[in-house]
Amino acid sequence: MAEPGPTSIDIIEKVTAFQGYFRIDRCYTLRHGRFDGGWTKPMTREVFERGHAAALLPYDPDLGLFVLCQQFRVGAYAGNMDPWQVELVAGIIEPGETPEGVAKREAMEEAGLEVRELIPIAHYLVSPGGTSESLALYLGRVSAKGAGGIFGLASENEYIRVFTVTELELRKMLDEGRMMNAQILIAAQWFFLNRDKIIKGWLSGPNY
Numbered sequence: 001m002a003e004p005g006p007t008s009i010d011i012i013e014k015v016t017a018f019q020g021y022f023r024i025d026r027c028y029t030l031r032h033g034r035f036d037g038g039w040t041k042p043m044t045r046e047v048f049e050r051g052h053a054a055a056l057l058p059y060d061p062d063l064g065l066f067v068l069c070q071q072f073r074v075g076a077y078a079g080n081m082d083p084w085q086v087e088l089v090a091g092i093i094e095p096g097e098t099p100e101g102v103a104k105r106e107a108m109e110e111a112g113l114e115v116r117e118l119i120p121i122a123h124y125l126v127s128p129g130g131t132s133e134s135l136a137l138y139l140g141r142v143s144a145k146g147a148g149g150i151f152g153l154a155s156e157n158e159y160i161r162v163f164t165v166t167e168l169e170l171r172k173m174l175d176e177g178r179m180m181n182a183q184i185l186i187a188a189q190w191f192f193l194n195r196d197k198i199i200k201g202w203l204s205g206p207n208y
Helices: 076-077 099-111 167-175 183-206
Strands: 009-019 021-032 043-049 051-060 065-072 086-088 090-092 116-127 134-141 149-151 159-164
Touching: 021 159, 051 099, 051 183, 065 099, 090 099, 099 116, 099 134, 099 149, 099 159, 116 183, 134 183, 159 167, 167 183
Parallel strands: 051 134
Antiparallel strands: 009 021, 021 043, 051 065, 051 090, 065 086, 065 159, 116 134, 149 159
């Protein structure tokens, strides 16, 4: 075999260790090229195959309100963190769906919101050390008038509390470290970095 470059990867064997609602792939005898030359020693790694997802931070520029979700998350519970996570609207991208379509569908299913416009925020790997899952993240323009209540699909054991917060309240949550998951942290930080041009664009655009 030719001398590897620093980005070379050699997987000799790969098997599925578990197949259920999610999948875990175990890669045996995985090695990769080193930045200082040659190969690493063989290593064993597991990859959690969860699929890919889309998430949306719903925002009403007219009222200055965000619409957030709160629901039970077993991973947070297992990690000794608050299991009642405050999050964004989000869902798994099924075969044949687009990230934009999922964001709009989940906004209706999880919060009863119709999305008028989407602005891409980021597309990032959720935890590249152990899963292939990526998240397409958006800011969505909605009407927050009357927003709130309990939503979700009972068939999927979803009982989601939907509520609104002002810009000041969201910023306070961010500054006080009360956001505990990456999707809402990234979306909130991005919003406040780009707030002025978002507001100017939406309140002066043709859809206003």
